[in-house]
Amino acid sequence: MTPQPERRRVASRFARTDLANERRAPHEELTKGEWFQSDDFTPPSSGYSSPQHNILTMSPSSNPKVGLFHRHVKNPLLTAADWPYPVNTVFNAGATLLQDGRTLLLCRVEDHRGHSHLCAARSKNGVDGWEIDPQPTMMPDPDEYPEELWGIEDPRITFVPELGKYAITYTAFSVGGPCVSLALTEDFQVFERYGDIMPPEDKDAALLPHRIGNYWALIHRPVSAQGAHIWISYSPDLRHWGSHRMILEARRGAWWDAGKIGLSPPPIETPRGWLCLYHGVRRTAAGSLYRLGMALFDLQKPEECILRGNSWIFGPEEPYERYGDVDNVVFPCGYTLAPDGDTLRLYYGGADTCIALATASVRKLLEWLDQNGKPTVKTVE
Numbered sequence: 001m002t003p004q005p006e007r008r009r010v011a012s013r014f015a016r017t018d019l020a021n022e023r024r025a026p027h028e029e030l031t032k033g034e035w036f037q038s039d040d041f042t043p044p045s046s047g048y049s050s051p052q053h054n055i056l057t058m059s060p061s062s063n064p065k066v067g068l069f070h071r072h073v074k075n076p077l078l079t080a081a082d083w084p085y086p087v088n089t090v091f092n093a094g095a096t097l098l099q100d101g102r103t104l105l106l107c108r109v110e111d112h113r114g115h116s117h118l119c120a121a122r123s124k125n126g127v128d129g130w131e132i133d134p135q136p137t138m139m140p141d142p143d144e145y146p147e148e149l150w151g152i153e154d155p156r157i158t159f160v161p162e163l164g165k166y167a168i169t170y171t172a173f174s175v176g177g178p179c180v181s182l183a184l185t186e187d188f189q190v191f192e193r194y195g196d197i198m199p200p201e202d203k204d205a206a207l208l209p210h211r212i213g214n215y216w217a218l219i220h221r222p223v224s225a226q227g228a229h230i231w232i233s234y235s236p237d238l239r240h241w242g243s244h245r246m247i248l249e250a251r252r253g254a255w256w257d258a259g260k261i262g263l264s265p266p267p268i269e270t271p272r273g274w275l276c277l278y279h280g281v282r283r284t285a286a287g288s289l290y291r292l293g294m295a296l297f298d299l300q301k302p303e304e305c306i307l308r309g310n311s312w313i314f315g316p317e318e319p320y321e322r323y324g325d326v327d328n329v330v331f332p333c334g335y336t337l338a339p340d341g342d343t344l345r346l347y348y349g350g351a352d353t354c355i356a357l358a359t360a361s362v363r364k365l366l367e368w369l370d371q372n373g374k375p376t377v378k379t380v381e
Contacts, residue, residue, distance in 0.1 A: 068368060069314045069346065069358040074127055076320045076354035077347075078107065083119075084134045088112050089325055090119075091349030094155035095265070095334025096166060098122070103336055104188060105130075105347060106137065106155045106168065107355060110325075115140070116151035118170070120188050126336060126345060127357065138183070138191060142174070147181065147196045149174035156206040156333050158266050160184075165192075167238075169205040169218070172196055180205040180220050182238065197241060198222065198233070204262030204279075207238075208302065209269065217302055219247070219276070221262040228260040230278060232303050245303045248278065248295055248376065256280050256312045257293055264292060264332045265346065272366055273299050273306055277346070279331060280312060290329040291315035294369055295376070307373030313365075314358065316351070324351025337362070 080087050093105040103126035109119045118138040121130045140148035155170040165184045168191075172181040177200035184192040198205065198220055205220035215234040218241065222231055230248040233241040250261040257280025267274040274297040282289045291312035298304040316328045332348035344360045 068364060069360045071318065072127065072357040072359070075318065075356040076350055077127065077357055078105070078121060078130060078355040079353070082130065082132065083109070084132055086112070088114075089353045091352050091355055092154045092331050092333045093121075093347050093349070093355050094157040094168065094170075095336050095345075095347045096157040096159060097336050103345075104157075105334065105355065106157060106188070108153050108155065108333075108349070109136065110151075114151075116153045116173075118152060118155055137188060138168075140172075141193070145172065145181070145193065145195050147172040147174045147176065147179050147200075152181070153178075154203065154331075154333055156263075156266050158207045158209050160207070160209055162210060167207045169207055169220075171203040171205075177201040178203045180218075182207070194239060197235075197239065204230075204264075206263055206266035208267065208274070212300065212302060215243075219263050219267065219302075228262070230261055230263055230276075247297065247303050247305060248276075248308070250280070256282050256289075256291055259283060261293075264348075265335045267297070267302075268335070268337075268344070268362060269299070270362060270366065273297050274302050275362065275365065275369075277332060287327060288329075289316070290331055292330065292332070294365060294373070296366070296369055296373070305376040307369050308376045309369055309373045311372065313368070318350070318356075320354050320356060321350040324353030326352035330356075 078090055080089050083090060088110045090107045090109050093107040095105050098104050102122045102124055105121045107119050107121055108116050110116045117136045117140060119133050120137040121132045123130045140152050142149040150173040153171040153173060155168050158167045160167050165186050168183045170181055171178045179196045179200040180198035180202045182194040182197050201223040202220055205218055208217040215236055216238055218233050220231055221228060227250055229246050229250050231244055231246050234243040235241045251258045260281040261278050264277040264279050267276045276295050276297060277292050278295060279290050280293055292314040293309050293312050295308040296306045298306055314330060316322045316330050321330050322328055329351050330348050332346050334347045336345045342362050344362050346358045346360065348356055350356045
């Protein structure tokens with residue numbers, strides 16, 4: 001057996017190599033020399049055979065997830081240290097492009113009581129130079145909306161052309177548990193609040209940008225005796241919801257998304273269908289582990305899942321994702337698309353402590369799903 005200190009060095013080298021490969025283009029691999037260009041790596045002296053055999057056969061290039069998402073070199077983009085007033089953490093931001101081309105992040109901000117509110121940050125390039133509202137942009141209003149007693153959290157933003165407004169779905173938290181609330185705005189200064197539109201326990205909701213037939217569609221994640229699965233509901237007026245159907249089921253057993261799943265950012269409309277990034281929560285002896293997977297739903301019948309990937313495609317690896325108020329979490333609530341219609345900028349919370357950015361190609365995500373996805377079969381009704 002490899003002596004313990006040497007085993008640590010080997011494990012450390014694996015971790016650094018895996019991250020280095022993820023930052024490279026998909027067709028680039030580390031050379032044999034690069035695997036061992038480390039001052040603190042020494043091949044074990046006993047109980048260990050050829051390093052080339054034991055390490056190179058585990059090349060990250062054999063991992064189909066490598067290359068789908070690329071973390072920005074300036075991560076994390078935003079932390080509590082950037083805020084113009086005292087806060088505990090900032091994370092889980094909704095995202096949109098404004099009419100003037102700026103990126104707006106509507107950030108979840110947790111105060112030192114543990115209660116959350118929302119605050120907007122704007123940037124010309126979506127990476128730096130953030131202009132943060134000097135005061136909270138949207139505060140809980142428990143006098144008018146008692147479901148917001150303990151805060152408002154995790155916003156998702158959808159621009160709705162028919163209304164000429166941005167729809168913000170967010171989690172309201174109170175004694176009854178988390179529920180889905182809705183607000184509309186034209187400028188992220190004045191908000192038309194609809195209050196709770198889905199009762200507790202429910203969260204991780206986003207509105208589709210246009211009607212399906214004559215009805216608005218909301219994807220959300222209720223929790224019931226059946227479990228924590230992703231559902232869709234329809235409404236004629238954004239206030240009264242029905243025709244509830246489960247569209248994606250949390251798997252069971254040892255799966256990475258066993259037990260609990262939920263929508264991450266709003267669905268991405270593509271010619272192939274609604275591309276959904278969703279988070280799966282695996283409970284381990286060390287705590288919960290939040291990672292991302294993908295599924296594709298029919299454009300005209302979004303309750304029908306066309307393909308679902310079996311493996312996760314993005315998970316916590318960097319220190320700002322692995323260590324924080326809640327360890328081992330990547331949690332996207334928003335994205336923007338570049339003018340090319342393909343470059344995806346995914347804004348996500350890291351360890352419930354910061355906001356980070358990863359980029360991807362929508363075309364490559366769909367190609368990966370074609371190669372690695374399967375039609376879903378429901379086992380819970």
